[in-house]
Amino acid sequence: xxxxxxxxxxxxxxxxxxxxxxxxxxxxxxxxxxxxxxxxxxxxxxxxxxxxxxxxxxxxxxxxxxxxxxxxxxxxxxxxxxxxxxxxxxxxxxxxxxxxxxxxxxxxxxxxxxxxxxxxxxxxxxxxxxxxxxxxxxxxxxxxxxxxxxxxxxxxxxxxxxxxxxxxxxxxxxxxxxxxxxxxxxxxxxxxxxxxxxxxxxxxxxxxxxxxxxxxxxxxxxxxxxxxxxxxxxxxxxxxxxxxxxxxxxxxxxxxxxxxxxxxxxxxxxxxxxxxxxxxxxxxxxxxxxxxxxxxxxxxxxxxxxxxxxxxxxxxxxxxxxxxxxxxxxxxxxxxxxxxxxxxxxxxxxxxxxxxxxxxxxxxxxxxxxxxxxxxxxxxxxxxxxxxxxxxxxxxxxxxxxxxxxxxxxxxxxxxxxxxxxxx
Amino acid sequence: xxxxxxxxxxxxxxxxxxxxxxxxxxxxxxxxxxxxxxxxxxxxxxxxxxxxxxxxxxxxxxxxxxxxxxxxxxxxxxxxxxxxxxxxxxxxxxxxxxxxxxxxxxxxxxxxxxxxxxxxxxxxxxxxxxxxxxxxxxxxxxxxxxxxxxxxxxxxxxxxxxxxxxxxxxxxxxxxxxxxxxxxxxxxxxxxxxxxxxxxxxxxxxxxxxxxxxxxxxxxxxxxxxxxxxxxxxxxxxxxxxxxxxxxxxxxxxxxxxxxxxxxxxxxxxxxxxxxxxxxxxxxxxxxxxxxxxxxxxxxxxxxxxxxxxxxxxxxxxxxxxxxxxxxxxxxxxxxxxxxxxxxxxxxxxxxxxxxxxxxxxxxxxxxxxxxxxxxxxxxxxxxxxxxxxxxxxxxxxxxxxxx
Numbered sequence: 001x002x003x004x005x006x007x008x009x010x011x012x013x014x015x016x017x018x019x020x021x022x023x024x025x026x027x028x029x030x031x032x033x034x035x036x037x038x039x040x041x042x043x044x045x046x047x048x049x050x051x052x053x054x055x056x057x058x059x060x061x062x063x064x065x066x067x068x069x070x071x072x073x074x075x076x077x078x079x080x081x082x083x084x085x086x087x088x089x090x091x092x093x094x095x096x097x098x099x100x101x102x103x104x105x106x107x108x109x110x111x112x113x114x115x116x117x118x119x120x121x122x123x124x125x126x127x128x129x130x131x132x133x134x135x136x137x138x139x140x141x142x143x144x145x146x147x148x149x150x151x152x153x154x155x156x157x158x159x160x161x162x163x164x165x166x167x168x169x170x171x172x173x174x175x176x177x178x179x180x181x182x183x184x185x186x187x188x189x190x191x192x193x194x195x196x197x198x199x200x201x202x203x204x205x206x207x208x209x210x211x212x213x214x215x216x217x218x219x220x221x222x223x224x225x226x227x228x229x230x231x232x233x234x235x236x237x238x239x240x241x242x243x244x245x246x247x248x249x250x251x252x253x254x255x256x257x258x259x260x261x262x263x264x265x266x267x268x269x270x271x272x273x274x275x276x277x278x279x280x281x282x283x284x285x286x287x288x289x290x291x292x293x294x295x296x297x298x299x300x301x302x303x304x305x306x307x308x309x310x311x312x313x314x315x316x317x318x319x320x321x322x323x324x325x326x327x328x329x330x331x332x333x334x335x336x337x338x339x340x341x342x343x344x345x346x347x348x349x350x351x352x353x354x355x356x357x358x359x360x361x362x363x364x365x366x367x368x369x370x371x372x373x374x375x376x377x378x379x380x381x382x383x384x385x386x387x388x389x390x391x392x393x394x395x396x397x398x399x400x401x402x403x404x405x406x407x408x409x410x411x412x413x414x415x416x417x418x419x420x421x422x423x424x
Numbered sequence: 425x426x427x428x429x430x431x432x433x434x435x436x437x438x439x440x441x442x443x444x445x446x447x448x449x450x451x452x453x454x455x456x457x458x459x460x461x462x463x464x465x466x467x468x469x470x471x472x473x474x475x476x477x478x479x480x481x482x483x484x485x486x487x488x489x490x491x492x493x494x495x496x497x498x499x500x501x502x503x504x505x506x507x508x509x510x511x512x513x514x515x516x517x518x519x520x521x522x523x524x525x526x527x528x529x530x531x532x533x534x535x536x537x538x539x540x541x542x543x544x545x546x547x548x549x550x551x552x553x554x555x556x557x558x559x560x561x562x563x564x565x566x567x568x569x570x571x572x573x574x575x576x577x578x579x580x581x582x583x584x585x586x587x588x589x590x591x592x593x594x595x596x597x598x599x600x601x602x603x604x605x606x607x608x609x610x611x612x613x614x615x616x617x618x619x620x621x622x623x624x625x626x627x628x629x630x631x632x633x634x635x636x637x638x639x640x641x642x643x644x645x646x647x648x649x650x651x652x653x654x655x656x657x658x659x660x661x662x663x664x665x666x667x668x669x670x671x672x673x674x675x676x677x678x679x680x681x682x683x684x685x686x687x688x689x690x691x692x693x694x695x696x697x698x699x700x701x702x703x704x705x706x707x708x709x710x711x712x713x714x715x716x717x718x719x720x721x722x723x724x725x726x727x728x729x730x731x732x733x734x735x736x737x738x739x740x741x742x743x744x745x746x747x748x749x750x751x752x753x754x755x756x757x758x759x760x761x762x763x764x765x766x767x768x769x770x771x772x773x774x775x776x777x778x779x780x781x782x783x784x785x786x787x788x789x790x791x792x793x794x795x796x797x798x799x800x801x802x803x804x805x806x807x808x809x810x811x812x813x814x815x816x817x818x819x820x821x822x823x824x825x826x827x828x
Contacts, residue, residue, distance in 0.1 A: 109744040111777050112814040152732050153700070159736035162782065323745075323777060 055377075055384040058342035059084060060349040061394040064402075065314050066335045068116075068124035073314075077128050080339045081136075083393045090215055090308065092137035097213035100126055101221050101236045102145045102154075104322040106161035110329050115161050118317040118331055121219050123163045125312045125337075127171040129219055134172020141172055144209050146181035146239045149247075151258040154179050180207035181259040182244045189245070189255065189277075192303035196380045198281055199295035203303065205245055205255075205277040210304050218306045218343060222313030222334060222350055224405060225321045227267065227289045229366035230356070232347040233309030234301045234373055238293065241266065241300070245274045266296055290362075290370030298376045301343055305382075309346035311338040313353065318408045327412055334403040336395070344374055344383030345390045352397045355406035358385045365406055425449070425562040426473065427456075428569035434462040439572070443587040444594040445562065449473045481525045482561070485514035485534030488552035489545055490748050490769050509748045511769050516626040518558030520614060523638040530558040536565040543582040544820055547589050547795065548769060551821040554593035555752050555765045557600035562586065589795050589821075596793070599763040599823065602754035605784075606637035607738050608730060609648065609655040611663075611671070613641040618659045621723055625658060628727035635740050635753050644670050654680035654734045658720045662688040676709030682733050683713065684720035701729050742782040753783070762787065762826045768819070778817045784810045787826035794818045799825075 061083040065076045081087045101121045109115060116122040126143065133141050147157045154177035155165040169175050178184050186208030193203040210216065220236035228235050241263060244250055249260025253275045265271045267289035272279045286292070313336040319329040336353055340346035348358035351374070357364065362371050374385040384390060387397075425440075427450040437459065447469045450456055463470050469477070476482055490509045514532045521530045532553040536545070546568075553560040564572065564583075571579030610629065612622035629636050639648045641659065644667055649655065655671060657663060663671060672691060675681050682703075692708030699705070706713045714733050720726050736742075741753050741764060750767035764783055790802040790813055802824065805812040813824055 107744055107746065109777065109780060112744075112780050151701075156732050156736050159739070160742065162742065 051379050051381065052384065052386065055344070055379075055381050056342060057384045057386075057389040057391070058340055058345050059391040059393060060338065060340035060342075060346050062349060062353065062392060062397065062400045063337045063394045064335055064400060065337045066333075068122050068314055070124065070128065073124055074128050074131065076337060077125075077310075077339075078132055080337060080394065081132060084308075084339060084341055087132055087136035090136075091133050093139050094214035095140040095142065095212065096133050096138045096215045096217060097142045097144055097209055098126070098129065098133075098217045098219055099144050099237055099240060100219050101231075101239070102147050102157060102161070103231075103239065104324060105148060106157050108323045110317055110323045110331060113317075113331050116163070117315045118329075119221060119223060119322045120161065121221050121312050122314065123158070123167060125310070125314070126219055127168045129217070129310060130168055130171040130175055133217075134175070138172065138174075138215075140174045141176075142209055142213065143168060143175065143177045144180045144207075144240075145177075146207075146242060146259070147179065148181075148262050149243070149260060151179060151182045153177065178207070178209050180209050180240060181242050181247075182257070183207065183242075183255065184209065186212075189242070191278075192300075194299045194303045196302060198299050198303075199376065199380075200280055200285070200292060200299055201273075201278055201296070202281055203278045204241060204300060205273075206240055206304065207242055210240055215307045216304060217308040217310065219310045219312065222311050222316050222336070222338070222354065223321050224319060224354075224366055224409065226325050226327075227293045227370060228297065228373055229294075229368075229370050230347070230351060230354070230373075231321050232311050232350045233306060233343040234297050234347055234377065237300050237304065237306065238263070238266075238297050240304060241296075245277045250274045267293055294371045294373040294376050297373050298380060298382065301377055301382050302380060306343040307341065309338075309340050309343040311346065311350050313337060313350070316403075318403070318405050319412065330408060332403045332405075332408075336400045336402065342383040344377045344385055347374055348385035348387060348390060349392060349397070351385075352387060353400045355401060355404040358387060365409055426564075427451070428564050428566075428573075429453075430566070430569050430573050432456070432459075434459040436573070437463055437466060437468075439583065440468070440587075444591040445587065447471070447477075449475070449561065476531065477529075479528050480531050481521050481528045482531045482533050483514065483517040483521050483558070485517060485532040485553070485560075486512040487534050487537045487545070488513050488548050488769065509770065511631060511748045511750070513552055513627075513630060513750050513767070513769070514558070514560075515552060515556040515750055515752065515767075516623075516630045518553055518556040519638055520623065520626060522557055523640060524614065532558050532560045533563075534560060535563055536568075538565075541565055541568075543578075543585060546582060546586045547820045548767065550586060550589045550593065551767055551795070552750070554590075554597075555600060555750070555767055555821070557597075559593075562590070585795075592795055596823070599754060599765065600752065602756045602763065604635060604637055605740050605753040605755045605762065606635045606651065607653045607740055608634050608734055609637045609639045609652045611639045611641055611644065611655055611657045611667075612659050614638075621658060621660075621720070624723040625656075625727060628723050629730065630750065632727055632731045633741060633743065633746075633749060633751050634727075634731055634734070635751075641667060646670070649674045649679065652679060653738045654682060654730070656726070656730055657681065657683045657687065658726060660686055662686055672708065675711035675713060678710040680711055680734060681713045682726075682730055684716045684718070686719065687715065690715060700733060701725075703729065703733060739782075740784040744780040745777045746779045746781075749779075755785075760828045763823055764826070765821070765823045767821055779815045780812060781815065781824070782807070782810050782812045783824070783826060785826065785828070787811045787828055789827045791825040792816075792818075793823040793825060795821050 061080040063076045063080050110118040130141050158165045184207050189205040190208050190211035191203050191205050218233040218236045220233045223231045225231035243259030244255040247259050247261050248264045250256050255274050269287040313334040315333050318332050319327045338350050351358040378385050425445045427448050451473045460470050518530045549560050572583050612618050614622045692706035695705040695707050703714045703716050748769040752765045755762040790804050791799050792802045793799050802813050
């Protein structure tokens with residue numbers, strides 16, 4: 001069993017639990033969570049304000065970066081990682097898994113824009129991250145994604161997007177890709193229990209790659225999201241769920257051999273995952289995607305913690321997460337990178353850079369029709385979204401806020417624009 | 425054209441004036457005799473409804489387009505296993521018939537079917553055959569034939585459009601006559617016990633937009649392999665010694681063979697770590713053989729797997745926002761001029777965004793041809809070994825004429 005790579009600064013309990021042996025059926029991580037509940041005073045049952053106050057905070061670094069040129073990108077990322085305490089401390093001798101964002105089919109663009117300029121994590125950001133990980137001594141680097149509706153190797157997906165996979169594979173020694181949308185190279189799926197019991201599911205069955213790693217990194221894109229308000233480092237990991245189990249084409253009893261379709265049923269709950277995986281905790285809970293998707297995202301962020309969150313906002317899009325969103329989509333150049341060791345805090349800083357209030361809840365932009373993933377995550381102790389508790393380094397938010405997503409959103413007419421498209 | 429039974433007088437021949445229609449298939453009925461006589465006087469060829477000229481091969485086609493569900497709802501399409509819309513196209517049939525019957529004209533006999541009837545569907549029917557060098561036997565559905573007969577403006581518009589499209593393809597019949605810019609060769613006898621599998625394979629490979637070459641097993645010559653990256657041999661019996669030698673020569677020189685266990689004895693050495701979807705890889709010379717451990721029983725899987733086994737790295741065409749798309753890339757002798765023809769089977773562009781196509785080849789100029797507008801120059805965005813072309817919004821068909 002994997003020893004969870006929780007850092008003491010994430011929970012403030014490192015001293016308490018250092019060297020704690022596993023006992024019974026509890027993993028070290030579950031014990032951490034139960035310990036956290038005890039220390040914070042009935043964490044899951046106490047008032048929200050107390051839970052928020054106890055949620056861990058971690059440093060977040062923000063940097064201006066105008067282009068994807070290696071000459072600008074690489075030193076910027078290197079400086080940011082240094083500001084987070086250095087990559088070496090985190091990855092030396094370790095297997096690193098990097099979840100990138102390739103949402104939707106590689107054959108769809110926003111107008112004529114290359115995918116990496118709007119909704120895919122830019123390959124230069126991935127390659128630079130891989131390069132710096134390698135330089136910091138990572139033993140093995142695995143780049144992961146679950147591209148919609150296919151078991152094709154990731155390399156083939158990248159080629160269809162007009163990328164050269166070799167630019168990533170050659171950025172450091174021992175780099176490889178794995179498509180995690182199905183069993184892949186594993187012998188069986190890995191079960192990840194949600195430490196706090198789960199909002200929607202008590203546990204998730206995932207591709208082995210999310211277990212067979214020492215460090216888990218989310219390299220996301222800075223975007224709004226039609227269902228979840230925003231998609232940043234946490235929402236990026238919604239895509240770690242294999243569609244062979246959680247996809248519309250999953251078999252009823254056992255995982256299908258290859259993934260088919262998207263994750264519509266996680267959005268709307270019109271069926272359960274394959275019976276081989278745990279079913280929903282409460283099948284009578286709302287079938288509303290704005291309720292369900294944020295909760296699954298938080299479940300996953302707790303079950304498979306993100307050790308390093310990197311958000312690519314050099315170029316992006318306003319209006320949603322991909323070309324299928326039926327609103328006026330705008331290509332934008334926020335010229336910013338954000339990184340942190342706590343995904344909630346990192347996403348909170350990203351929201352502020354986008355012009356949104358990270359303390360916003362359902363009803364306020366960008367969460368007009370959904371619950372706040374950040375708030376839900378804060379409530380179960382994944383991290384704080386309160387900027388007053390987060391140590392922000394690098395470029396101040398006001399200086400980093402070159403593109404005001406919130407203002408563009410206000411101007412957009414929502415009335416005739418229901419969300420739709422691939423449910424990845 | 426298959427003459428509609430409701431067009432009962434010679435005056436209907438006026439509808440054909442100035443069109444590219446030159447052959448009528450007419451039911452032998454006494455009340456058509458006057459009209460047949462006048463048709464012949466006007467230089468049109470006429471034959472019985474089932475009597476085709478000796479130099480014509482008719483293929484039994486499907487009404488092309490995106491397949492709708494049985495409910496007939498125009499908003500719901502039928503999808504294949506990946507969720508992609510299911511497209512009926514006769515292009516592969518035209519190409520196969522041309523390969524099997526060189527020198528003959530290929531006519532596609534496809535009757536219009538509900539609920540996929542619209543003016544656009546007639547344009548698609550013409551273009552789907554003509555793009556690949558065939559001709560659709562114009563066959564109007566009863567309602568349209570009657571509406572044209574009644575001179576209803578909308579029906580006449582459809583008729584006018586249909587005949588204009590036919591004329592467009594007659595004017596550009598050289599395009600599909602150029603050799604295809606293929607990367608994958610499919611070797612089969614396309615008959616007997618191999619007929620179903622090989623035919624379905626062509627159908628499904630066309631849907632992946634891989635540019636392929638049909639290679640008849642009995643007619644393989646060294647030039648059959650020119651320009652190819654891979655060949656697929658999926659027939660139920662092993663190749664004859666000569667053919668085996670030719671194919672292995674292609675592999676030895678750097679090509680890839682995709683085949684199944686029926687191939688027989690395998691040369692070369694096993695390559696570790698290159699297994700994919702039940703295929704193992706062997707190195708031979710400077711090329712590779714990738715061999716399925718199971719019989720190649722499912723043409724859908726073989727078509728899908730071949731794209732990955734060959735790798736999208738070698739795509740000669742790559743599309744964005746193409747939707748339900750068909751494509752045919754042909755290159756004029758000498759290689760300085762090429763045509764990329766594109767069929768857009770869905771009635772709307774996905775998400776409202778126009779398509780982009782990347783074409784391998786160092787082309788300097790590009791001219792866009794559509795069925796609705798005069799030809800126009802397109803800007804080319806050069807890449808290392810290719811050009812990227814941003815198409816404006818077009819309807820069912822576009823062609824790009826490229827020059828180096």
